[in-house]
Amino acid sequence: MISYVANRAIQFVLALLVASVVVFALMSILPGNAAQVALGTNATPEAVAALEAQYGLDQPPLIRYFDWVGGMLAGDFGTSYVTGAPITPVILGSVQVTGILVIAAIILAIVIAVPLGTFAALEQRNWIGVTISALSQIGIAVPNFLAAIILVIVFSLTLGWFPSQGWMAPVEGLGGFLIRLVLPVVSLALVQAAILTRYVRSAVLDVMREDYIRTARAKGLTRTKALFVHGLRNAAIPVITVAGVQLATLLVGAVIIEQIFVIPGIGSELVRSVANRDLVTVQGIVMVLVLLVLVINFIVDVLYPIVDPRIRKAS
Amino acid sequence: MDENLLEVRDLTITPAGAQAPVLQDVSLSLAPGERVGLIGESGSGKSLTAQSVMGLLPEELRAEGSVSLQGFDGNVLAAKEKTLARMRSDLVSMVFQEPMSALNPLMRIGDQIAEVLRIHGEVRRGDIPGRVLDLLTSVHMPDPASARFAYPHQMSGGQRQRVMLAIALANSPRLLICDEPTTALDVTVQKHMLDLIAERVAAVQAGLLFITHDLAVVAGVCDRVSVMYAGRIVETGSVAQIFTDPQHEYTRGLLASSDLESTDARGKLYTLKTALSYAGPTEAADPTGVAGSGKEVASDDADEPATASTGEGLSTDTSAPLIDVSGVSKHFRSRGLLLRRRSPVRALDDVSFSVAAGQRLGIVGESGSGKSTLLTILSGLDRPTSGQVRVGDIRVESASSTALKSLREDLQIVFQDPFASLDPRMRVEDIVSEPLVARGMARDERLARVEEMLLAVDLDTTAMRRYPHQFSGGQRQRISIARALVTRPQILVADEPVSALDVSVRAQVLNLLTDLVDDYALTLLFVSHDLGVVKHLCSDVIVMKDGRIVESGSTEDIYANPREDYTRSLIAATPSLAGALASAT
Amino acid sequence: MSENPSTTSAGEASADRRRRTKLRLNSSMIIGGVLILLIVALALVSFIWTPYGPSAVDPVARLQPSSPEHLFGTDRFGRDTLTWIMYGARITLMVGIVAVGIAVLIGTPVGIVAAVFAQYPWGAWLGAVIMRANDILLAFPALLLAIVFAAVYQPGTGPAMVAVGIAAIPGFARVARSGTMQVLGSEYVRAAKASNRSVPAIAIVHVLPNIASMVIVQASVAFAISVLAEAGLSFLGLGTQAPVPSWGRMLQESQQFLSTQPGLALWPGLFIAIAVLGFNLLGDGLRDRFDPKMEARGNG
Amino acid sequence: SAGASDSGEQAKKDSMTIAFTAEPVNLDFTSTSGIAIPEALMENVYESLVRVDGEGEIQPSLAEDWDVSEDRKTYTFHLQKGVKFSNGADLTSEDVKFSYERVQDDWKNALKSKMDIVDSIETPDDLTVEISLKKPSNTWLFNMTSLVGAVFDTEGTDDLANEAIGTGPFSIEEFTRGQSIDFVARDSYWGETPAVKNVTFKYFQDAVSASNALKSGEIDVVSNLQAPELAGEFKSDDYQIISGTTNGEVVLSMNNAKGIFKDKKARAAVMHAIDRKAVLDTAWAGYGELIGSMVPPTDPYYEDLTGVWDYNPQKAKDLIKEAGIEGEEFAFTVPNLPYAKAISEIVSAQLKEVGLKANIETQEFPAVWLDKTFTKHDFDMSVINHAEPRDILTVFSNDYYIGYDDSKIKKIAEKADTGTEEEYISGMKKIARTITEDAAADFLFLFPNLVIAKSDVAGIPANRVSDAFRIADLSWN
């Protein structure tokens, strides 16, 4: 177990290293240059060259790479060419925002999906189960931006219960923070919940057919109780896998929701930085995203053996 | 007559969507303290009957009829889950047929045993760990104190089966149902378990419903026997009555084919088809079991020494044995329990023996003693940790891939689990011809060979275009044998090829093997934990335990004069129908 | 995106049971199939006939509701929405086919190779490297790739499809790898080895057919995901570009007409939902048909 | 109505939130181009000596008044008394001299060339600035109303990107990059105190979100609606829709220097092929004005040239035949901006009608469009809103991306700039007409200043004649 985790940790670090090279290389092929974009339509070539020199864009790639990686290791993502401000707080701030948004959405999705999916499996043959399955199918088929737009029209413009957009940090006011969180989180969570419901349902169905559930019932547990005591943990593995992947894709995937609700998250920051050719910021953001995704994978990988002792033997 | 403990009336079970019931008009009763055996054809509905009594039928099955139980109001088949749950915790316990999947893989086995005590609620919380330890000890779990903290996957099949038994016995139920509770156990452990069950049942005057395909076991454990065939109970009676004076044709067939000592006019074991001419056991009841010689063993392999060699083999040097294994060890790095250090499993520990061409060597021993491992090493599918293996001219443990190729042209293997070794998505003709493809044989020729081989194993040629799942267990076993023999190998290595079969099919397969050995002049290595089968088939035998050979020699010799304790206990523990009947009366 | 959780061996009886259900065409498959056929039919018909040309603008007849002339109404340029839906079906299918094609053709072999390598002492690390690379790829979601591609080339259907396809590779690689591991660990592969088959032959004869069902299921789900992803990318302006008709772009552009001309959002939204639903249901049906538990038996 | 109306009626009177689209990446327009920064800062935080009013007239600002010398080369500005920077420093002529010399020395913004004409700057006393030009110019003083005229404190330019120190009525309380700028009225402002004390600029990428926010009452004004179709939803008494002019000419540009549009006949065919009214109606919901030239109506030398090229597909087809380019394909590079994408769809459809096939290639704006179309001139046709004031001579100079041959107008331009005001106007008119008649580009329409506001907001200027969005005049009714 310990060596399993250590092994995964080493792979994690190596993957991060490789990813940094990939990210750096990717950024180098982006056309359009930061100096030109900053200086705009009427810039002279001399001015552009001067600005490039100031940013160090004329340095050889290898030096720039090591500068960048060295900085990151020291917790400094550098200074943006475009905004002139340090990048670290920008990234931390927007990661926090997206983090809150996405984690709240996943938690909500799990809270909705686990009971619903379990219920759909238990009542598989009843109209309730069929209805839940059908609803989850439809839920998946609705693009999340459409869900967001409809939610805004209904709950903000028509009923006036929630603001249609905006973000407030929790420290600025918990009420304001929460009320602004509702619609974006719900529009993200609905679709995720629909997806998760399907996975929970099929995982629970699989588990229900297992012989150890029968054993538990033979011991004197009712079917439902047996499912809760013995089944859910067994069903957790596929659900954790899916939830991990969902969490990872949402980090960037939330950008559409961020744009609709004018939320200063990492996705919006990424889109904006790419548009401004703020390459240092883009690099930093992508690197942080890669880090987060790898961390999520790592956590999921470490969760497996905790949940399932059988996996402990395969390192 | 007193009120029966269990009363099953006209039980009929139909799968959803199917026309024909799989179980029809089954009636069964069981008095308190009575021990009833349920035997019969595989797939005849024994397990379904047992599950109906528990109220645990799979949902897609519809049950009609009635099941009533002393101490439980109403019909089990129509009861609500909640009341059933109470009944299961208080009145009935069951050991399920498949111990591999019946335990929750994510829960420590100690907790799984404790759970049943908690639900039942008679043992005080603080006493539960102590009770769990007692139970584990009583089912002969090695190292029960640490076994409590093990997960199911860390236990062998036999150990899991013992855990299931511990769970079933935890509450002193009024009715105990055991569905093939000892299939994964070797005979010595099996004997312990059977004794334990008998003792516990007797202690509380509980009823026992015992399902098995081993007739000798039933005879030893039960008072009364019901015989099932094709979804019906065809015969019920006392043990003595059923086994000495069977009325139904099927029961007679069963009895005939379970007897490995008797052969028909053509020198074959009796099967359902030939059972008519069966005249009963050829020998008097003998409490020590299978000791003594069957006529076949005596006539065929009377005095071949273990290392003698005849005929032509792979080797050009006719004086040397065909197969030579010396000092072979195989260690697996296993992951111990979470808190323990890993210690390697010594699956094989310094094993040496040799086999002459044409010899028929049986390998018997404890489950987990390394028998399968030995065979995989012999066939070059795995490499030993140390030691040398020579087959003909080829040094298997260090063979190049070309050398392995030529080895496999002469040595074929029949795997332990016939179904698992057949690709479910391939037609039988492709499966059987696979070794020929590897030899680059043309398609027409290949198909001709396959056809010939299938006929030889008594399958007709319509089988060629079907898939494995469309066959019964015995037929699959024969497909597997056909594949092994299609290249006309000189050596056949067969791993428990009959353990999964019911006795009638087993007889059929053993007959086939005997024929083939004679026809092809095979050298045979045959693994089994069934001493009767080995005795019937093999000239020589080695006995294994804990990765070591404890004893070897000619079959007759060993069976007559076992030198080692382990061998003796194996032989002593082997149940025999005759013995059981003798002691029952 | 999804990985089929590996399962431990089920009892023979239950495997038998499942094999029996396998023979039935289930209702998910039928409904899903019909929905997809509808989309395919729309796309095919659009090659020979559409009510109007895709770029037939008519400023006078702009933003009309449904009418006999324009069954689904018209957009801001007076173009016929039905025509656009029909053309959009082509893009949707093309995106699905190309994206899933990329993912299947790259992901599946990669997964198989990683699993095969892992069988050898010399290849274990190579297998791990492949799977870690796969993890890194997972860290680059379709959106990120699409942003980069749009910047490097130009935003359009092509880069969007490729981005979605690349992002789907890890899912296939994982499924293929775990399936291959199961198959390679099975007794029948040992039997094949004992029959002298070479590793490539085993991969083709035994592994491919046995993991095909998992891959097919994964593909149908990926198909649904890519339809949604293209819509999302078009929504951000990174997908299909003017003047090519695409449902995602139609939906995006319908936003400002939601209160005046809801039909503009309704139709593309509806058809996206139909396509996604169709592929998902088909995937569900296939999943039921080829229950992965069948493979699990090899684990023993 | 909505949950966000946490500010009560009382507070509402002195605060206002306005939605914008283009967000400032920093606060330093001396080194960053684009309209976003001056839009927020000019006339609100930074002031120039002069400013331009809604009618396009130059008005005093930091300069109380000014004299122009006989030879029209020296301007003497008399500064307002008692002007303080937001850091407490007094405004002196030194600050002006410092700021304007800095334009030439330190600025990186390309617009700094507008100050190239300045020869020397003298400061006879604290409140007087004498600026000498190299030659007389009719445009210089107007240019001074733009960002190049901004006056900085000599001590206030250390961290321009993050801190703006000016003399204007507001200072920046908080700048949240990518989201909002909070302005607060300064007590020490030299002029009239603004009616609304707290103004917030909030940036919306998405026009629908902005319009929703207005509907749900979270913002008060949408400064420039980028989805004009939405304006229809605000036709009620609760809102006002203001559609004024801007300096932005939406230009369908053609590459005059190479490719199929080198031939004037090809360009003329395009001019006849495009139904500009239909373009305006479909792409921008009819908001905006047809202009026919590169001159907005607020410029002194405006002339209606919409009649020069009529919509006549037949003529277009004939010209195409004459030019021998029937069925030719060409690259239509379109920046990914809402108006440009919409226009490209209708324009390409209209060109298809006359037998020209435009291959639309959407380019990310600004980065890719600037790089490929603008800098590398790698295009045949494009469409863009040229938003800078009085930019006709810039856009139609030789080396600009359109590649217009400016030999004909260069002389006239020079004479007009150095001549009298009348000469200037007539010269510029002639230039505008020449360019239009040359079919150098198709001037589709004048981009509207489409403002939607709650009906009780007052003081919103109808026309945007400078970059600045002036908030000092805003008030609540």
Ligand SMILES: Nc1ncnc2c1ncn2[C@@H]1O[C@H](COP(=O)(O)OP(=O)(O)OP(=O)(O)O)[C@@H](O)[C@H]1O
């Ligand atoms: N869930 C089910 N659905 C449909 N048929 C079933 C189901 N479970 C069992 N069967 C069928 O019912 C019959 C009886 O099965 P059962 O498990 O009782 O056999 P058995 O007598 O216990 O056989 P074995 O000795 O092999 O364990 C078999 O033909 C089996 O295929």
Ligand SMILES: Nc1ncnc2c1ncn2[C@@H]1O[C@H](COP(=O)(O)OP(=O)(O)OP(=O)(O)O)[C@@H](O)[C@H]1O
């Ligand atoms: N791949 C493996 N990894 C770890 N341990 C293994 C592995 N294969 C076998 N073993 C262990 O090696 C020992 C011998 O196994 P083997 O399968 O040879 O037993 P066997 O004699 O064939 O038993 P059975 O009669 O139950 O088939 C067992 O303890 C088993 O748990």
Ligand SMILES: [Mg+2]
């Ligand atoms: Mg059974």
Ligand SMILES: [Mg+2]
């Ligand atoms: Mg074995």
